[in-house]
Amino acid sequence: MMHNVHDSIRDLFSRHVVPSYGRFDLVFDHGKGVEVFDVSGRRYLDMGGGIAVNCLGHAHPAITEALVEQSRKLVHVSNLYYTAEQGRLAAALTGAIGTGKVFFCNSGAEANEGLFKTARKFGHDQGRYEILTAFNSFHGRTLGGIAATGQDKVKKGFEPIMPGFRHIPFNDLNAAREAVSPSTVAILVEGIQGEGGLTPATAEYLLGLRALCDEKQMLLLMDGVQCGHYRTGRFQSFQRILENHSGAQGFLPDGIAMAKSLGGGFPIGAFWLRAPIADLLGAGSHGTTYGGSPLACAVALGILEVIEKEKLADHARQIGGRILSELTSLARQHPEVLASVRGLGLMTGFELVESHPAFTASPRAASLQVCDLFHQAGLLTAPAGSKVIRLLPPLNLRPAEADEALAIIKKVVQSLDGRA
Ligand SMILES: *Cc1c(COP(=O)(O)O)cnc(C)c1O
Numbered sequence: 001m002m003h004n005v006h007d008s009i010r011d012l013f014s015r016h017v018v019p020s021y022g023r024f025d026l027v028f029d030h031g032k033g034v035e036v037f038d039v040s041g042r043r044y045l046d047m048g049g050g051i052a053v054n055c056l057g058h059a060h061p062a063i064t065e066a067l068v069e070q071s072r073k074l075v076h077v078s079n080l081y082y083t084a085e086q087g088r089l090a091a092a093l094t095g096a097i098g099t100g101k102v103f104f105c106n107s108g109a110e111a112n113e114g115l116f117k118t119a120r121k122f123g124h125d126q127g128r129y130e131i132l133t134a135f136n137s138f139h140g141r142t143l144g145g146i147a148a149t150g151q152d153k154v155k156k157g158f159e160p161i162m163p164g165f166r167h168i169p170f171n172d173l174n175a176a177r178e179a180v181s182p183s184t185v186a187i188l189v190e191g192i193q194g195e196g197g198l199t200p201a202t203a204e205y206l207l208g209l210r211a212l213c214d215e216k217q218m219l220l221l222m223d224g225v226q227c228g229h230y231r232t233g234r235f236q237s238f239q240r241i242l243e244n245h246s247g248a249q250g251f252l253p254d255g256i257a258m259a260k261s262l263g264g265g266f267p268i269g270a271f272w273l274r275a276p277i278a279d280l281l282g283a284g285s286h287g288t289t290y291g292g293s294p295l296a297c298a299v300a301l302g303i304l305e306v307i308e309k310e311k312l313a314d315h316a317r318q319i320g321g322r323i324l325s326e327l328t329s330l331a332r333q334h335p336e337v338l339a340s341v342r343g344l345g346l347m348t349g350f351e352l353v354e355s356h357p358a359f360t361a362s363p364r365a366a367s368l369q370v371c372d373l374f375h376q377a378g379l380l381t382a383p384a385g386s387k388v389i390r391l392l393p394p395l396n397l398r399p400a401e402a403d404e405a406l407a408i409i410k411k412v413v414q415s416l417d418g419r420a
Helices: 003-016 060-072 083-096 108-125 143-148 174-180 203-215 237-242 294-309 312-333 365-378 399-418
Strands: 028-032 035-038 041-044 100-105 130-134 166-170 182-191 217-225 256-258 271-274 338-344 348-350 383-386 386-389
Touching: 041 399, 060 294, 083 271, 083 294, 100 108, 108 143, 108 182, 108 217, 108 256, 108 271, 166 174, 174 203, 182 203, 182 383, 203 217, 203 237, 237 338, 294 312, 312 338, 312 348, 312 399, 348 365, 365 383, 365 386, 365 399
Parallel strands: 130 166, 130 182, 182 217, 217 256
Antiparallel strands: 028 035, 035 041, 100 271, 256 271, 338 348, 348 386, 383 386
16 A cells, blocks of 8 residues: 555656656656655655756746747647648747758757758768767757667667767867877767756867868767757857857857757757758658647747847856856865866756865765755755766746755755865
8 A cells, every 4th residue: 555645656757657767756746936845745856857847947937838838829730741830840940050051850969960961961972971979968868869869878788889980088179189080970068068067168179179170071969958048048059159259150060969058948949050951851851740839839939939038148157157147156165075166057056065074975976975964054056077066947937936046055064064
């Protein structure tokens, strides 16, 4: 007999759901804004944002309205036909990036797959196919995605790994130049490495990769799945990284993958291709049944409208800057617990000192131990690897909510520092 709702749901999972995720022992029921409530009614401040997905928080009326109104009108017709919503969303995304075209899919991994296929098509006639990606990168869990991802843990047990990818150290321009072979056709990087632990690309690196790709006639591809969609204060993170940087005028990658915040929780992915590369994918060359459905596109358009009307890009920059400076001063007070603080806009976080006695007592990763403590205090965050904690809250996070989250973080860090 089950004691309560929590246990009975856990039981359904252990009996019927593939155990591929390491889940925390929390069962959620509903949310509003940055707040989310578990099945016993306990409130949590959701600073993990569903891993950078819930850009307007939970149960935002603009998303509900778009879902309700569009589903009354037209949910799906397939890409055998045209719809206004897909065309309008493509125009909005190209408007935020630059001259080019957009393909719609349903996830981040699929968006990257589209970029891989574009690169292969681009190099096909010269026999070039190899794509360079960075160590510590993350590009999704498909066979192509794990081949591209520069972390052994996602590949283990799934060999043979799809050929055509090689990894290079991130932010190391010389290493990129030295790695280029006659088969190399593209370089793919994240503007800010997310799963790999919150490492922004430097402006010099991005500009250098652009120049290298131009020189060798290779495509420069960027994975903006996590760091994109105004999280850094600009639509794409490279726009933020390169702003006010001399020599960055007119900088554009050749392809950009998007997902996560694009749909605010409704599954949608997309990739943008620069003109004229966009026209390499001619009729019949690529497709997906659900891609760019009027329902998904209506939701994404509704989100963009709110971001623009409420000036959430500037808001993310300001409130993110405040969070970063508060965390930085916390790290200065507790160097035994916090090794460093990094990020941009509302993609910030901190690295823990794994060797601190408070962590070494347990075999559980330091990042997970800290998440557990945050949960006890009513705060959700997103771990990245064994020692980094990310804050990826909604773009409309209020100052008082940021303060509440920071107060919990301070309290937990202080208590850890006291433990020896
Ligand atoms: C989440 C993520 C992906 C994969 O997206 P899915 O929607 O899970 O397939 C790819 N790249 C980056 C940078 C991500 O953060």
